Amino acid sequence: MYQFSNIYGNALLVHHLQHAIQQKRISHAYLLLGDDGSGKKLLAHTFAQTLFCEQGGTEPCGICKSCHAYDAGAHPDLILVRPEKKSLGVEEIRTKIIDDVAIKPYRYSYKIYIIEQADTMTPAAQNALLKTLEEPPSYAVFLLLAKQQAAFLETVLSRCISLHLHPLPAQIVASYLQEKKSLSSEQAASYAAYAQGSIGQALTLLEDEAFLQMRQDVLAKLQRIQNTSLAEVLLWAKEWEIYQNDFRFLDVIALWYRDLLFAKRLHDDTLLIQQDLQAALYAHATEDAAVLAHKAIAVQQARTQLTQNANFRLTIEVLLMELKGE
Ligand SMILES: [Zn+2]
Incomplete structure:
Protein backbone atom coordinates (compact mmCIF):
# COMPACT_ATOMS: atom_id res chain seq x y z
CA MET A 1 0.00 0.00 0.00
CA TYR A 2 1.19 3.47 -0.85
CA GLN A 3 1.32 6.14 1.86
CA PHE A 4 2.32 9.78 1.63
CA SER A 5 3.75 9.41 5.12
CA ASN A 6 6.20 6.80 3.78
CA ILE A 7 7.68 9.22 1.26
CA TYR A 8 11.07 10.55 2.30
CA GLY A 9 11.89 14.11 1.37
CA ASN A 10 10.08 16.36 -1.12
CA ALA A 11 7.80 17.42 1.71
CA LEU A 12 6.46 20.45 -0.17
CA LEU A 13 5.23 18.33 -3.08
CA VAL A 14 3.61 15.84 -0.74
CA HIS A 15 1.92 18.70 1.07
CA HIS A 16 0.77 20.24 -2.22
CA LEU A 17 -0.87 17.01 -3.38
CA GLN A 18 -2.46 16.16 -0.04
CA HIS A 19 -3.78 19.69 0.22
CA ALA A 20 -5.29 19.43 -3.28
CA ILE A 21 -7.00 16.19 -2.25
CA GLN A 22 -8.32 17.71 0.95
CA GLN A 23 -9.66 20.78 -0.85
CA LYS A 24 -10.99 18.59 -3.67
CA ARG A 25 -9.16 20.81 -6.12
CA ILE A 26 -7.51 18.27 -8.35
CA SER A 27 -5.96 19.48 -11.59
CA HIS A 28 -6.41 17.45 -14.71
CA ALA A 29 -2.72 17.21 -15.51
CA TYR A 30 0.41 17.03 -13.40
CA LEU A 31 3.96 16.85 -14.68
CA LEU A 32 6.25 15.13 -12.19
CA LEU A 33 9.85 15.96 -13.02
CA GLY A 34 12.94 14.31 -11.57
CA ASP A 35 15.88 12.05 -12.32
CA ASP A 36 15.77 8.27 -12.34
CA GLY A 37 15.21 7.00 -8.83
CA SER A 38 13.91 10.33 -7.56
CA GLY A 39 10.54 8.86 -6.59
CA LYS A 40 8.24 10.05 -9.40
CA LYS A 41 6.41 6.73 -9.66
CA LEU A 42 6.04 6.39 -5.93
CA LEU A 43 4.53 9.87 -5.68
CA ALA A 44 2.23 9.31 -8.68
CA HIS A 45 0.93 5.99 -7.36
CA THR A 46 0.42 7.34 -3.86
CA PHE A 47 -1.59 10.23 -5.27
CA ALA A 48 -3.62 7.94 -7.54
CA GLN A 49 -4.41 5.37 -4.84
CA THR A 50 -5.48 8.17 -2.49
CA LEU A 51 -7.76 9.76 -5.10
CA PHE A 52 -9.43 6.41 -5.76
CA CYS A 53 -9.78 5.45 -2.08
CA GLU A 54 -13.42 5.09 -1.02
CA GLN A 55 -12.69 6.64 2.39
CA GLY A 56 -11.85 9.95 0.74
CA GLY A 57 -9.00 10.79 3.13
CA THR A 58 -5.57 12.24 2.44
CA GLU A 59 -3.94 8.79 2.59
CA PRO A 60 -5.13 5.51 1.06
CA CYS A 61 -7.05 3.57 3.74
CA GLY A 62 -5.66 0.24 2.60
CA ILE A 63 -8.85 -1.70 3.33
CA CYS A 64 -11.53 -0.54 0.90
CA LYS A 65 -12.26 -2.34 -2.35
CA SER A 66 -10.45 0.28 -4.37
CA CYS A 67 -7.31 0.12 -2.23
CA HIS A 68 -7.32 -3.69 -2.46
CA ALA A 69 -7.64 -3.56 -6.23
CA TYR A 70 -4.86 -0.98 -6.40
CA ASP A 71 -2.53 -3.04 -4.24
CA ALA A 72 -3.25 -6.08 -6.39
CA GLY A 73 -2.23 -4.11 -9.48
CA ALA A 74 -5.72 -4.52 -10.89
CA HIS A 75 -7.45 -1.19 -10.47
CA PRO A 76 -10.04 -0.86 -13.22
CA ASP A 77 -9.71 2.92 -13.59
CA LEU A 78 -5.94 3.22 -13.51
CA ILE A 79 -4.23 3.27 -16.89
CA LEU A 80 -0.46 2.86 -17.11
CA VAL A 81 1.21 4.11 -20.25
CA ARG A 82 4.87 3.45 -20.91
CA PRO A 83 6.66 3.61 -24.24
CA GLU A 84 6.90 0.27 -25.99
CA LYS A 85 9.83 1.51 -28.01
CA LYS A 86 12.23 4.40 -27.53
CA SER A 87 9.55 7.03 -27.81
CA LEU A 88 5.82 7.51 -27.35
CA GLY A 89 4.39 8.13 -30.81
CA VAL A 90 1.06 9.44 -32.01
CA GLU A 91 -0.48 5.98 -32.47
CA GLU A 92 0.32 4.86 -28.95
CA ILE A 93 -1.02 8.09 -27.46
CA ARG A 94 -4.16 7.84 -29.57
CA THR A 95 -5.05 4.24 -28.72
CA LYS A 96 -3.98 4.25 -25.08
CA ILE A 97 -5.18 7.72 -24.11
CA ILE A 98 -7.18 9.80 -26.55
CA ASP A 99 -9.62 7.05 -27.58
CA ASP A 100 -9.71 5.54 -24.12
CA VAL A 101 -10.47 8.72 -22.20
CA ALA A 102 -13.88 9.02 -23.87
CA ILE A 103 -14.96 5.88 -22.01
CA LYS A 104 -16.29 6.73 -18.56
CA PRO A 105 -14.62 5.23 -15.47
CA TYR A 106 -15.80 1.70 -14.67
CA ARG A 107 -16.38 2.15 -10.99
CA TYR A 108 -14.80 5.24 -9.51
CA SER A 109 -15.10 8.98 -9.91
CA TYR A 110 -11.68 9.28 -11.52
CA LYS A 111 -9.88 7.76 -14.39
CA ILE A 112 -6.16 8.22 -13.82
CA TYR A 113 -3.46 7.93 -16.46
CA ILE A 114 0.13 7.50 -15.32
CA ILE A 115 2.36 8.19 -18.31
CA GLU A 116 5.94 7.04 -17.72
CA GLN A 117 8.84 8.59 -19.64
CA ALA A 118 6.42 11.18 -20.94
CA ASP A 119 9.37 13.23 -22.18
CA THR A 120 9.81 10.62 -24.92
CA MET A 121 6.53 11.77 -26.52
CA THR A 122 7.23 12.97 -30.02
CA PRO A 123 6.09 16.54 -30.81
CA ALA A 124 3.32 15.01 -32.94
CA ALA A 125 2.21 12.85 -30.02
CA GLN A 126 2.21 15.88 -27.74
CA ASN A 127 0.11 17.82 -30.20
CA ALA A 128 -2.33 14.93 -30.41
CA LEU A 129 -2.57 14.81 -26.62
CA LEU A 130 -2.94 18.57 -26.34
CA LYS A 131 -6.59 18.63 -27.28
CA THR A 132 -7.39 16.11 -24.54
CA LEU A 133 -5.41 18.17 -22.04
CA GLU A 134 -7.28 21.29 -23.11
CA GLU A 135 -10.72 19.80 -22.78
CA PRO A 136 -10.47 16.77 -20.53
CA PRO A 137 -13.55 14.95 -19.29
CA SER A 138 -14.26 15.88 -15.67
CA TYR A 139 -13.10 12.49 -14.38
CA ALA A 140 -9.70 12.40 -16.14
CA VAL A 141 -6.40 12.97 -14.33
CA PHE A 142 -3.11 12.73 -16.20
CA LEU A 143 0.16 12.19 -14.34
CA LEU A 144 3.08 12.69 -16.69
CA LEU A 145 6.43 11.45 -15.36
CA ALA A 146 9.55 12.84 -16.96
CA LYS A 147 13.20 13.66 -16.49
CA GLN A 148 13.34 16.80 -18.61
CA GLN A 149 10.92 19.63 -18.83
CA ALA A 150 12.68 20.92 -21.96
CA ALA A 151 11.31 17.99 -23.97
CA PHE A 152 7.76 19.36 -23.80
CA LEU A 153 5.96 21.81 -26.02
CA GLU A 154 5.08 25.08 -24.31
CA THR A 155 1.43 24.42 -25.04
CA VAL A 156 1.56 21.11 -23.17
CA LEU A 157 3.46 22.62 -20.25
CA SER A 158 0.89 25.37 -19.91
CA ARG A 159 -1.79 22.71 -19.32
CA CYS A 160 0.12 20.92 -16.58
CA ILE A 161 1.00 21.67 -12.99
CA SER A 162 4.77 21.05 -12.93
CA LEU A 163 6.14 19.47 -9.77
CA HIS A 164 9.90 19.10 -9.45
CA LEU A 165 11.26 16.27 -7.34
CA HIS A 166 14.59 17.31 -5.90
CA PRO A 167 17.54 15.17 -4.89
CA LEU A 168 17.28 14.44 -1.19
CA PRO A 169 19.87 15.53 1.36
CA GLN A 201 19.73 4.81 -6.68
CA ALA A 202 20.76 3.81 -3.15
CA LEU A 203 18.54 0.74 -3.39
CA THR A 204 20.09 -0.17 -6.73
CA LEU A 205 23.59 0.15 -5.26
CA LEU A 206 22.69 -2.09 -2.32
CA GLU A 207 21.89 -4.90 -4.73
CA ASP A 208 24.89 -4.19 -6.90
CA GLU A 209 27.59 -6.72 -6.01
CA ALA A 210 29.88 -5.31 -8.72
CA PHE A 211 29.76 -1.85 -7.13
CA LEU A 212 30.71 -3.26 -3.73
CA GLN A 213 33.66 -5.16 -5.17
CA MET A 214 34.80 -2.17 -7.18
CA ARG A 215 34.65 0.06 -4.11
CA GLN A 216 36.64 -2.45 -2.06
CA ASP A 217 39.25 -2.85 -4.79
CA VAL A 218 39.72 0.89 -5.35
CA LEU A 219 39.83 1.77 -1.64
CA ALA A 220 42.29 -1.02 -0.86
CA LYS A 221 44.65 0.25 -3.56
CA LEU A 222 44.35 3.92 -2.53
CA GLN A 223 45.26 2.97 1.03
CA ARG A 224 48.55 1.47 -0.07
CA ILE A 225 49.41 3.84 -2.89
CA GLN A 226 52.17 5.61 -0.91
CA ASN A 227 53.91 2.34 -0.08
CA THR A 228 53.73 0.88 -3.56
CA SER A 229 56.29 1.44 -6.30
CA LEU A 230 55.31 3.76 -9.12
CA ALA A 231 55.80 0.95 -11.63
CA GLU A 232 53.22 -1.18 -9.82
CA VAL A 233 50.81 1.73 -9.30
CA LEU A 234 50.82 2.41 -13.03
CA LEU A 235 49.70 -1.17 -13.65
CA TRP A 236 46.45 -0.38 -11.83
CA ALA A 237 45.45 1.77 -14.78
CA LYS A 238 45.32 -1.39 -16.86
CA GLU A 239 43.46 -3.34 -14.14
CA TRP A 240 40.90 -0.55 -13.85
CA GLU A 241 40.04 -0.75 -17.51
CA ILE A 242 37.20 -3.02 -16.36
CA TYR A 243 35.61 0.11 -14.86
CA GLN A 244 35.94 2.27 -17.91
CA ASN A 245 32.24 2.30 -18.61
CA ASP A 246 31.35 2.99 -15.01
CA PHE A 247 32.63 6.31 -13.74
CA ARG A 248 31.44 5.49 -10.23
CA PHE A 249 34.99 4.33 -9.53
CA LEU A 250 35.96 8.00 -9.85
CA ASP A 251 33.28 8.84 -7.27
CA VAL A 252 34.96 6.38 -4.93
CA ILE A 253 38.36 7.99 -5.47
CA ALA A 254 36.98 11.52 -5.19
CA LEU A 255 35.16 10.80 -1.95
CA TRP A 256 38.24 9.19 -0.45
CA TYR A 257 40.34 12.31 -0.99
CA ARG A 258 37.51 14.62 0.00
CA ASP A 259 37.21 12.83 3.32
CA LEU A 260 40.99 12.70 3.83
CA LEU A 261 41.02 16.45 3.44
CA PHE A 262 38.23 16.87 5.97
CA ALA A 263 39.89 14.45 8.39
CA LYS A 264 43.12 16.40 8.13
CA ARG A 265 41.68 19.89 8.36
CA LEU A 266 38.68 19.67 10.64
CA HIS A 267 39.04 16.69 12.98
CA ASP A 268 35.26 16.43 13.16
CA ASP A 269 33.97 12.88 12.64
CA THR A 270 30.48 14.02 11.79
CA LEU A 271 31.73 15.83 8.69
CA LEU A 272 33.15 12.67 7.14
CA ILE A 273 30.91 11.26 4.44
CA GLN A 274 32.29 7.72 4.55
CA GLN A 275 31.40 7.03 8.14
CA ASP A 276 32.36 3.37 7.68
CA LEU A 277 35.98 4.36 6.95
CA GLN A 278 36.70 6.68 9.88
CA ALA A 279 39.66 4.75 11.24
CA ALA A 280 41.27 4.29 7.83
CA LEU A 281 40.75 7.94 6.96
CA TYR A 282 42.45 9.24 10.09
CA ALA A 283 45.29 6.77 9.61
CA HIS A 284 45.88 7.96 6.04
CA ALA A 285 45.34 11.69 6.47
CA THR A 286 49.07 12.30 6.75
CA GLU A 287 49.72 14.63 3.84
CA ASP A 288 49.34 18.41 3.82
CA ALA A 289 45.83 19.71 3.27
CA ALA A 290 47.02 21.57 0.16
CA VAL A 291 48.37 18.34 -1.32
CA LEU A 292 45.14 16.49 -0.59
CA ALA A 293 43.09 19.28 -2.12
CA HIS A 294 45.24 19.11 -5.23
CA LYS A 295 44.60 15.36 -5.50
CA ALA A 296 40.85 15.81 -5.12
CA ILE A 297 40.95 18.29 -7.99
CA ALA A 298 43.02 15.90 -10.11
CA VAL A 299 40.20 13.32 -9.85
CA GLN A 300 37.68 15.84 -11.18
CA GLN A 301 40.02 16.75 -14.03
CA ALA A 302 40.38 13.09 -14.98
CA ARG A 303 36.60 12.76 -14.99
CA THR A 304 36.23 15.77 -17.27
CA GLN A 305 38.80 14.36 -19.66
CA LEU A 306 37.16 10.95 -19.73
CA THR A 307 33.74 12.41 -20.46
CA GLN A 308 35.42 14.11 -23.42
CA ASN A 309 36.61 10.70 -24.62
CA ALA A 310 40.23 10.98 -23.58
CA ASN A 311 42.19 7.72 -23.68
CA PHE A 312 41.23 5.83 -20.51
CA ARG A 313 44.55 4.19 -19.75
CA LEU A 314 46.60 7.35 -20.23
CA THR A 315 44.23 9.51 -18.24
CA ILE A 316 44.21 7.09 -15.32
CA GLU A 317 48.00 6.68 -15.44
CA VAL A 318 48.43 10.43 -15.12
CA LEU A 319 45.85 10.51 -12.34
CA LEU A 320 47.60 7.71 -10.45
CA MET A 321 50.90 9.53 -10.73
CA GLU A 322 49.30 12.64 -9.24
CA LEU A 323 47.68 10.62 -6.48
CA LYS A 324 50.96 8.95 -5.65
CA GLY A 325 52.54 12.39 -5.60
CA GLU A 326 55.16 11.87 -8.28
ZN1 LIG B 1 -9.12 2.92 0.49
Missing part, protein backbone atom coordinates in the same frame (compact mmCIF):
# COMPACT_ATOMS: atom_id res chain seq x y z
CA ALA A 170 22.26 12.62 1.98
CA GLN A 171 21.06 12.56 5.59
CA ILE A 172 17.51 11.68 4.50
CA VAL A 173 18.71 8.92 2.17
CA ALA A 174 20.81 7.59 5.05
CA SER A 175 17.86 7.55 7.48
CA TYR A 176 15.80 5.69 4.91
CA LEU A 177 18.51 3.04 4.58
CA GLN A 178 18.80 2.70 8.34
CA GLU A 179 15.09 2.55 8.98
CA LYS A 180 13.90 0.50 6.02
CA LYS A 181 16.96 -1.57 5.12
CA SER A 182 18.45 -1.99 8.60
CA LEU A 183 21.88 -0.71 7.61
CA SER A 184 24.22 0.48 10.33
CA SER A 185 24.52 4.26 10.49
CA GLU A 186 28.09 4.00 9.11
CA GLN A 187 27.07 1.89 6.11
CA ALA A 188 24.00 4.02 5.49
CA ALA A 189 26.07 7.20 5.38
CA SER A 190 28.44 5.72 2.79
CA TYR A 191 25.72 4.43 0.53
CA ALA A 192 23.86 7.70 0.77
CA ALA A 193 27.01 9.48 -0.37
CA TYR A 194 27.15 7.49 -3.59
CA ALA A 195 23.42 7.67 -4.25
CA GLN A 196 23.41 11.38 -5.12
CA GLY A 197 20.25 12.20 -3.28
CA SER A 198 18.21 9.37 -4.70
CA ILE A 199 16.69 6.60 -2.60
CA GLY A 200 16.07 4.64 -5.79
Whole structure:
Protein backbone atom coordinates (compact mmCIF):
# COMPACT_ATOMS: atom_id res chain seq x y z
CA MET A 1 0.00 0.00 0.00
CA TYR A 2 1.19 3.47 -0.85
CA GLN A 3 1.32 6.14 1.86
CA PHE A 4 2.32 9.78 1.63
CA SER A 5 3.75 9.41 5.12
CA ASN A 6 6.20 6.80 3.78
CA ILE A 7 7.68 9.22 1.26
CA TYR A 8 11.07 10.55 2.30
CA GLY A 9 11.89 14.11 1.37
CA ASN A 10 10.08 16.36 -1.12
CA ALA A 11 7.80 17.42 1.71
CA LEU A 12 6.46 20.45 -0.17
CA LEU A 13 5.23 18.33 -3.08
CA VAL A 14 3.61 15.84 -0.74
CA HIS A 15 1.92 18.70 1.07
CA HIS A 16 0.77 20.24 -2.22
CA LEU A 17 -0.87 17.01 -3.38
CA GLN A 18 -2.46 16.16 -0.04
CA HIS A 19 -3.78 19.69 0.22
CA ALA A 20 -5.29 19.43 -3.28
CA ILE A 21 -7.00 16.19 -2.25
CA GLN A 22 -8.32 17.71 0.95
CA GLN A 23 -9.66 20.78 -0.85
CA LYS A 24 -10.99 18.59 -3.67
CA ARG A 25 -9.16 20.81 -6.12
CA ILE A 26 -7.51 18.27 -8.35
CA SER A 27 -5.96 19.48 -11.59
CA HIS A 28 -6.41 17.45 -14.71
CA ALA A 29 -2.72 17.21 -15.51
CA TYR A 30 0.41 17.03 -13.40
CA LEU A 31 3.96 16.85 -14.68
CA LEU A 32 6.25 15.13 -12.19
CA LEU A 33 9.85 15.96 -13.02
CA GLY A 34 12.94 14.31 -11.57
CA ASP A 35 15.88 12.05 -12.32
CA ASP A 36 15.77 8.27 -12.34
CA GLY A 37 15.21 7.00 -8.83
CA SER A 38 13.91 10.33 -7.56
CA GLY A 39 10.54 8.86 -6.59
CA LYS A 40 8.24 10.05 -9.40
CA LYS A 41 6.41 6.73 -9.66
CA LEU A 42 6.04 6.39 -5.93
CA LEU A 43 4.53 9.87 -5.68
CA ALA A 44 2.23 9.31 -8.68
CA HIS A 45 0.93 5.99 -7.36
CA THR A 46 0.42 7.34 -3.86
CA PHE A 47 -1.59 10.23 -5.27
CA ALA A 48 -3.62 7.94 -7.54
CA GLN A 49 -4.41 5.37 -4.84
CA THR A 50 -5.48 8.17 -2.49
CA LEU A 51 -7.76 9.76 -5.10
CA PHE A 52 -9.43 6.41 -5.76
CA CYS A 53 -9.78 5.45 -2.08
CA GLU A 54 -13.42 5.09 -1.02
CA GLN A 55 -12.69 6.64 2.39
CA GLY A 56 -11.85 9.95 0.74
CA GLY A 57 -9.00 10.79 3.13
CA THR A 58 -5.57 12.24 2.44
CA GLU A 59 -3.94 8.79 2.59
CA PRO A 60 -5.13 5.51 1.06
CA CYS A 61 -7.05 3.57 3.74
CA GLY A 62 -5.66 0.24 2.60
CA ILE A 63 -8.85 -1.70 3.33
CA CYS A 64 -11.53 -0.54 0.90
CA LYS A 65 -12.26 -2.34 -2.35
CA SER A 66 -10.45 0.28 -4.37
CA CYS A 67 -7.31 0.12 -2.23
CA HIS A 68 -7.32 -3.69 -2.46
CA ALA A 69 -7.64 -3.56 -6.23
CA TYR A 70 -4.86 -0.98 -6.40
CA ASP A 71 -2.53 -3.04 -4.24
CA ALA A 72 -3.25 -6.08 -6.39
CA GLY A 73 -2.23 -4.11 -9.48
CA ALA A 74 -5.72 -4.52 -10.89
CA HIS A 75 -7.45 -1.19 -10.47
CA PRO A 76 -10.04 -0.86 -13.22
CA ASP A 77 -9.71 2.92 -13.59
CA LEU A 78 -5.94 3.22 -13.51
CA ILE A 79 -4.23 3.27 -16.89
CA LEU A 80 -0.46 2.86 -17.11
CA VAL A 81 1.21 4.11 -20.25
CA ARG A 82 4.87 3.45 -20.91
CA PRO A 83 6.66 3.61 -24.24
CA GLU A 84 6.90 0.27 -25.99
CA LYS A 85 9.83 1.51 -28.01
CA LYS A 86 12.23 4.40 -27.53
CA SER A 87 9.55 7.03 -27.81
CA LEU A 88 5.82 7.51 -27.35
CA GLY A 89 4.39 8.13 -30.81
CA VAL A 90 1.06 9.44 -32.01
CA GLU A 91 -0.48 5.98 -32.47
CA GLU A 92 0.32 4.86 -28.95
CA ILE A 93 -1.02 8.09 -27.46
CA ARG A 94 -4.16 7.84 -29.57
CA THR A 95 -5.05 4.24 -28.72
CA LYS A 96 -3.98 4.25 -25.08
CA ILE A 97 -5.18 7.72 -24.11
CA ILE A 98 -7.18 9.80 -26.55
CA ASP A 99 -9.62 7.05 -27.58
CA ASP A 100 -9.71 5.54 -24.12
CA VAL A 101 -10.47 8.72 -22.20
CA ALA A 102 -13.88 9.02 -23.87
CA ILE A 103 -14.96 5.88 -22.01
CA LYS A 104 -16.29 6.73 -18.56
CA PRO A 105 -14.62 5.23 -15.47
CA TYR A 106 -15.80 1.70 -14.67
CA ARG A 107 -16.38 2.15 -10.99
CA TYR A 108 -14.80 5.24 -9.51
CA SER A 109 -15.10 8.98 -9.91
CA TYR A 110 -11.68 9.28 -11.52
CA LYS A 111 -9.88 7.76 -14.39
CA ILE A 112 -6.16 8.22 -13.82
CA TYR A 113 -3.46 7.93 -16.46
CA ILE A 114 0.13 7.50 -15.32
CA ILE A 115 2.36 8.19 -18.31
CA GLU A 116 5.94 7.04 -17.72
CA GLN A 117 8.84 8.59 -19.64
CA ALA A 118 6.42 11.18 -20.94
CA ASP A 119 9.37 13.23 -22.18
CA THR A 120 9.81 10.62 -24.92
CA MET A 121 6.53 11.77 -26.52
CA THR A 122 7.23 12.97 -30.02
CA PRO A 123 6.09 16.54 -30.81
CA ALA A 124 3.32 15.01 -32.94
CA ALA A 125 2.21 12.85 -30.02
CA GLN A 126 2.21 15.88 -27.74
CA ASN A 127 0.11 17.82 -30.20
CA ALA A 128 -2.33 14.93 -30.41
CA LEU A 129 -2.57 14.81 -26.62
CA LEU A 130 -2.94 18.57 -26.34
CA LYS A 131 -6.59 18.63 -27.28
CA THR A 132 -7.39 16.11 -24.54
CA LEU A 133 -5.41 18.17 -22.04
CA GLU A 134 -7.28 21.29 -23.11
CA GLU A 135 -10.72 19.80 -22.78
CA PRO A 136 -10.47 16.77 -20.53
CA PRO A 137 -13.55 14.95 -19.29
CA SER A 138 -14.26 15.88 -15.67
CA TYR A 139 -13.10 12.49 -14.38
CA ALA A 140 -9.70 12.40 -16.14
CA VAL A 141 -6.40 12.97 -14.33
CA PHE A 142 -3.11 12.73 -16.20
CA LEU A 143 0.16 12.19 -14.34
CA LEU A 144 3.08 12.69 -16.69
CA LEU A 145 6.43 11.45 -15.36
CA ALA A 146 9.55 12.84 -16.96
CA LYS A 147 13.20 13.66 -16.49
CA GLN A 148 13.34 16.80 -18.61
CA GLN A 149 10.92 19.63 -18.83
CA ALA A 150 12.68 20.92 -21.96
CA ALA A 151 11.31 17.99 -23.97
CA PHE A 152 7.76 19.36 -23.80
CA LEU A 153 5.96 21.81 -26.02
CA GLU A 154 5.08 25.08 -24.31
CA THR A 155 1.43 24.42 -25.04
CA VAL A 156 1.56 21.11 -23.17
CA LEU A 157 3.46 22.62 -20.25
CA SER A 158 0.89 25.37 -19.91
CA ARG A 159 -1.79 22.71 -19.32
CA CYS A 160 0.12 20.92 -16.58
CA ILE A 161 1.00 21.67 -12.99
CA SER A 162 4.77 21.05 -12.93
CA LEU A 163 6.14 19.47 -9.77
CA HIS A 164 9.90 19.10 -9.45
CA LEU A 165 11.26 16.27 -7.34
CA HIS A 166 14.59 17.31 -5.90
CA PRO A 167 17.54 15.17 -4.89
CA LEU A 168 17.28 14.44 -1.19
CA PRO A 169 19.87 15.53 1.36
CA ALA A 170 22.26 12.62 1.98
CA GLN A 171 21.06 12.56 5.59
CA ILE A 172 17.51 11.68 4.50
CA VAL A 173 18.71 8.92 2.17
CA ALA A 174 20.81 7.59 5.05
CA SER A 175 17.86 7.55 7.48
CA TYR A 176 15.80 5.69 4.91
CA LEU A 177 18.51 3.04 4.58
CA GLN A 178 18.80 2.70 8.34
CA GLU A 179 15.09 2.55 8.98
CA LYS A 180 13.90 0.50 6.02
CA LYS A 181 16.96 -1.57 5.12
CA SER A 182 18.45 -1.99 8.60
CA LEU A 183 21.88 -0.71 7.61
CA SER A 184 24.22 0.48 10.33
CA SER A 185 24.52 4.26 10.49
CA GLU A 186 28.09 4.00 9.11
CA GLN A 187 27.07 1.89 6.11
CA ALA A 188 24.00 4.02 5.49
CA ALA A 189 26.07 7.20 5.38
CA SER A 190 28.44 5.72 2.79
CA TYR A 191 25.72 4.43 0.53
CA ALA A 192 23.86 7.70 0.77
CA ALA A 193 27.01 9.48 -0.37
CA TYR A 194 27.15 7.49 -3.59
CA ALA A 195 23.42 7.67 -4.25
CA GLN A 196 23.41 11.38 -5.12
CA GLY A 197 20.25 12.20 -3.28
CA SER A 198 18.21 9.37 -4.70
CA ILE A 199 16.69 6.60 -2.60
CA GLY A 200 16.07 4.64 -5.79
CA GLN A 201 19.73 4.81 -6.68
CA ALA A 202 20.76 3.81 -3.15
CA LEU A 203 18.54 0.74 -3.39
CA THR A 204 20.09 -0.17 -6.73
CA LEU A 205 23.59 0.15 -5.26
CA LEU A 206 22.69 -2.09 -2.32
CA GLU A 207 21.89 -4.90 -4.73
CA ASP A 208 24.89 -4.19 -6.90
CA GLU A 209 27.59 -6.72 -6.01
CA ALA A 210 29.88 -5.31 -8.72
CA PHE A 211 29.76 -1.85 -7.13
CA LEU A 212 30.71 -3.26 -3.73
CA GLN A 213 33.66 -5.16 -5.17
CA MET A 214 34.80 -2.17 -7.18
CA ARG A 215 34.65 0.06 -4.11
CA GLN A 216 36.64 -2.45 -2.06
CA ASP A 217 39.25 -2.85 -4.79
CA VAL A 218 39.72 0.89 -5.35
CA LEU A 219 39.83 1.77 -1.64
CA ALA A 220 42.29 -1.02 -0.86
CA LYS A 221 44.65 0.25 -3.56
CA LEU A 222 44.35 3.92 -2.53
CA GLN A 223 45.26 2.97 1.03
CA ARG A 224 48.55 1.47 -0.07
CA ILE A 225 49.41 3.84 -2.89
CA GLN A 226 52.17 5.61 -0.91
CA ASN A 227 53.91 2.34 -0.08
CA THR A 228 53.73 0.88 -3.56
CA SER A 229 56.29 1.44 -6.30
CA LEU A 230 55.31 3.76 -9.12
CA ALA A 231 55.80 0.95 -11.63
CA GLU A 232 53.22 -1.18 -9.82
CA VAL A 233 50.81 1.73 -9.30
CA LEU A 234 50.82 2.41 -13.03
CA LEU A 235 49.70 -1.17 -13.65
CA TRP A 236 46.45 -0.38 -11.83
CA ALA A 237 45.45 1.77 -14.78
CA LYS A 238 45.32 -1.39 -16.86
CA GLU A 239 43.46 -3.34 -14.14
CA TRP A 240 40.90 -0.55 -13.85
CA GLU A 241 40.04 -0.75 -17.51
CA ILE A 242 37.20 -3.02 -16.36
CA TYR A 243 35.61 0.11 -14.86
CA GLN A 244 35.94 2.27 -17.91
CA ASN A 245 32.24 2.30 -18.61
CA ASP A 246 31.35 2.99 -15.01
CA PHE A 247 32.63 6.31 -13.74
CA ARG A 248 31.44 5.49 -10.23
CA PHE A 249 34.99 4.33 -9.53
CA LEU A 250 35.96 8.00 -9.85
CA ASP A 251 33.28 8.84 -7.27
CA VAL A 252 34.96 6.38 -4.93
CA ILE A 253 38.36 7.99 -5.47
CA ALA A 254 36.98 11.52 -5.19
CA LEU A 255 35.16 10.80 -1.95
CA TRP A 256 38.24 9.19 -0.45
CA TYR A 257 40.34 12.31 -0.99
CA ARG A 258 37.51 14.62 0.00
CA ASP A 259 37.21 12.83 3.32
CA LEU A 260 40.99 12.70 3.83
CA LEU A 261 41.02 16.45 3.44
CA PHE A 262 38.23 16.87 5.97
CA ALA A 263 39.89 14.45 8.39
CA LYS A 264 43.12 16.40 8.13
CA ARG A 265 41.68 19.89 8.36
CA LEU A 266 38.68 19.67 10.64
CA HIS A 267 39.04 16.69 12.98
CA ASP A 268 35.26 16.43 13.16
CA ASP A 269 33.97 12.88 12.64
CA THR A 270 30.48 14.02 11.79
CA LEU A 271 31.73 15.83 8.69
CA LEU A 272 33.15 12.67 7.14
CA ILE A 273 30.91 11.26 4.44
CA GLN A 274 32.29 7.72 4.55
CA GLN A 275 31.40 7.03 8.14
CA ASP A 276 32.36 3.37 7.68
CA LEU A 277 35.98 4.36 6.95
CA GLN A 278 36.70 6.68 9.88
CA ALA A 279 39.66 4.75 11.24
CA ALA A 280 41.27 4.29 7.83
CA LEU A 281 40.75 7.94 6.96
CA TYR A 282 42.45 9.24 10.09
CA ALA A 283 45.29 6.77 9.61
CA HIS A 284 45.88 7.96 6.04
CA ALA A 285 45.34 11.69 6.47
CA THR A 286 49.07 12.30 6.75
CA GLU A 287 49.72 14.63 3.84
CA ASP A 288 49.34 18.41 3.82
CA ALA A 289 45.83 19.71 3.27
CA ALA A 290 47.02 21.57 0.16
CA VAL A 291 48.37 18.34 -1.32
CA LEU A 292 45.14 16.49 -0.59
CA ALA A 293 43.09 19.28 -2.12
CA HIS A 294 45.24 19.11 -5.23
CA LYS A 295 44.60 15.36 -5.50
CA ALA A 296 40.85 15.81 -5.12
CA ILE A 297 40.95 18.29 -7.99
CA ALA A 298 43.02 15.90 -10.11
CA VAL A 299 40.20 13.32 -9.85
CA GLN A 300 37.68 15.84 -11.18
CA GLN A 301 40.02 16.75 -14.03
CA ALA A 302 40.38 13.09 -14.98
CA ARG A 303 36.60 12.76 -14.99
CA THR A 304 36.23 15.77 -17.27
CA GLN A 305 38.80 14.36 -19.66
CA LEU A 306 37.16 10.95 -19.73
CA THR A 307 33.74 12.41 -20.46
CA GLN A 308 35.42 14.11 -23.42
CA ASN A 309 36.61 10.70 -24.62
CA ALA A 310 40.23 10.98 -23.58
CA ASN A 311 42.19 7.72 -23.68
CA PHE A 312 41.23 5.83 -20.51
CA ARG A 313 44.55 4.19 -19.75
CA LEU A 314 46.60 7.35 -20.23
CA THR A 315 44.23 9.51 -18.24
CA ILE A 316 44.21 7.09 -15.32
CA GLU A 317 48.00 6.68 -15.44
CA VAL A 318 48.43 10.43 -15.12
CA LEU A 319 45.85 10.51 -12.34
CA LEU A 320 47.60 7.71 -10.45
CA MET A 321 50.90 9.53 -10.73
CA GLU A 322 49.30 12.64 -9.24
CA LEU A 323 47.68 10.62 -6.48
CA LYS A 324 50.96 8.95 -5.65
CA GLY A 325 52.54 12.39 -5.60
CA GLU A 326 55.16 11.87 -8.28
ZN1 LIG B 1 -9.12 2.92 0.49
